[in-house]
Amino acid sequence: MAKRPADPTNGNVPAAHQVPMRDFSRSLPMSLLRAREAVMRQFRPSLREHGLTEQQWRILRALAAIEAAEVTELARTAFLLGPSLSRILRDLEARNLIERKTAKTDQRRSMVSISKEGVKLMASVAPTSEAIYAEITQRFGARKLAELQEMLGELEQSLAGLGAANEAGAEE
Amino acid sequence: MAKRPADPTNGNVPAAHQVPMRDFSRSLPMSLLRAREAVMRQFRPSLREHGLTEQQWRILRALAAIEAAEVTELARTAFLLGPSLSRILRDLEARNLIERKTAKTDQRRSMVSISKEGVKLMASVAPTSEAIYAEITQRFGARKLAELQEMLGELEQSLAGLGAANEAGAEE
DNA sequence: CGGAGATGCTTAACATGTTAAGTGAATGCG
């Protein structure tokens, strides 16, 4: 309700009265967060109808294209941290959407794969999901979308290995 | 640790053996998530040293530029949901970083403002934070950064009001 | 062979995201 014209400058920025910093609403993390939320807002209702969260869906999608994967590999693919993945896999397994079996060569590793039920669920969600993506693509423009993704990739690349500098000289 | 050349295609995509969908790693939400994480990874250590989380920092920044704000307004500015904000404000207040007092005209509203201590904390964090932002800007390119932000804003705009379609015809 | 260290994964603990429900205060309307 009270849907204002979405003014990102907040209308009346009263000239930072204390600590001088960049305009808050224009920070890069904020822009990325807002953009992502705008996109995900489109998908969440559909996923919810199928009893899936965003992350569960990510995992199923990753598995559907990979046949079987180790947990660590899956974490990398679905871009989830180990602990999150661990919990989600436990739940998905309880719902019989995935299957798990320890590798024969290494008892530590476990191979995860999507189950028949999981595939069925995916098949029932995918059409809507694809339709939404198509709508987004059309609204924003396919060309621009490709450009945006390109820039995002470059951003990621340009920051890769920047945070690894704390391995030299930091005891604690 | 086995830092591969960051191949987003996962190297060996075995032609989706079940449900056909876009290449997972190239979905827009994923690109946005990865980009944002790459950026935030740079800031988190510094914030952590000062005992602040990303969201707490967002709130302090928003408050520092606004003098005082209602909770709802603050939620919009810091892009947080009400419940999250409610919890965080409770904690920040307990740490004396913010102050709160109910509005005289409307007992429901409460005005939030940053405290003297909060300002001090901000002042101690801001320099590092700005330095990191400058480094990111330099690495990625100021021009490109502006372009990226522009596109992100357009994306947000083009999706605004798309999710509001469920107000017509949906009883439950 | 054996034990120290590395590895793969899980648990734990705390903070936030997300949705729904609850609570007290203000509004509007008969």
Add this chain to the structure above:
DNA sequence: CGCATTCACTTAACATGTTAAGCATCTCCG
């Protein structure tokens, strides 16, 4: 005025993000 509705905010409940420990298993080197 009375009372249902709306509003601003908080609580609750569950899922994930994030960091640190814990626990087997595996590797490697003496």
